[in-house]
Amino acid sequence: MSRTLDASRDLYATARKYIAGGVSSDARRTSGVPLYVERAAGSRLWDVDGNEYVDYVLGQGPALLGHCPPEVVEAVSAQVARGIVYSAQHAAEVRVAERLCAMIPSAERVRFNTVGSEAAHAAWRLARGHTGRRKILKFEGHYHGWLDPVLYSVHPAVDLAGPADAPVPVSGTAGQPEAADLVIAPWNDLATLTRIMEAHAGQIAAVVCEPVLCNTGAIAPEPGYLEAVRELCDRHGSLLIFDEIITGFRLAPGGAQEYLGVTPDLSVFGKAMAGGMQVSALAGRAFVMDSISGGKVAHAGTFNSQPVGIAAAEATLRILDERREEVYGTLYARGRALMEGIREVAEKAGVPLLVDGPGPVFQTYFTDAPAVRDYRDFARTDRARMALLHAALLERGVNMVPRGLWFLSTAHTEADLAFTVEAFDGALRSLPLG
């Protein structure tokens, strides 16, 4: 059972001398030894010690078609030979933009960036520039990247965060300028949102959310909630922004906006749109994007529409669009089967475990509660125990996102699921009594 991690441990010891904290992103910090990946293919990862893992992290979501889908590898290899960076316009970006506008309900114009944080930043700036208003309303527990203006109230200490129905902005890091023009609201609470929007009438440029909240559990909007948020935005002249960095292409070819049937004014995409390459996009209705078209709102970037990333996006989007029945049929079927398998072993083991989410992404929570609706509910779940489960799963060859989030890909097979459910059973039973 016990796997050797000697090579990983050696690398980590050296890394800590040269890389701050030994890791290149805070999301990779761990109390143990970080995963040192040697290679990845399909649903699998291998570490530098030769251990094999069924991977449900998938690069934090991007590998929706599994690691190294052959069509994407081929497109990337062909493009590398024709040029890695142009910082100029090219034909493939026009084709990808056209396909995005056809796939995404709210997309009439797009602009490309490199990573999600940049695209999210562009959306906030555009909303402010377009409306001439300063304030943005964001929900507690929602994540929109790691840049200064947005890194507030993601997973705040509850004793600093104010009352549940009147949350205050809580900074996510030292070194951050004060929360300027930021209004915080609880998720899934329409009465409170209505009151907060009225209190700031005429001042809110945009309401921004993860339409299915995936950075704090996997929490869907309650029935009718997002429709009502859309109406509130219209009534107050505020734009509605969907951050679809996780939900985009994962829940449906047109993202959560297609899955839920609610159309925002602006949305941002990244992660799954390019088979693992780093491409993000800001998409929106023409009348809003015109503020960029006309040069009123600045948007730039050396690597925007970098041709290798765009080649990967073109190959990925072609599959998602043209083979949608097969792709989404597989993602939902596998995700729901895994959720059910995990529920069954938890029930048999007598462990109070909530398994919730749409399927292509879902969350496991240690809680007695029948549902988790918002950040405060999430904060009451046993997160320390989830960290122990993560370590126990890794030892058994299963890699989930440490906070208990699971990403599915079309490469996960029924055999992978059976292996995972068995590993989950063993991991659950190995935990100290809670």
Ligand SMILES: Cc1ncc(COP(=O)(O)O)c(C=O)c1O
């Ligand atoms: C919803 C959401 N928005 C924005 C981001 C930031 O994206 P990136 O890490 O590519 O900058 C993330 C990253 O996890 C995300 O989940």
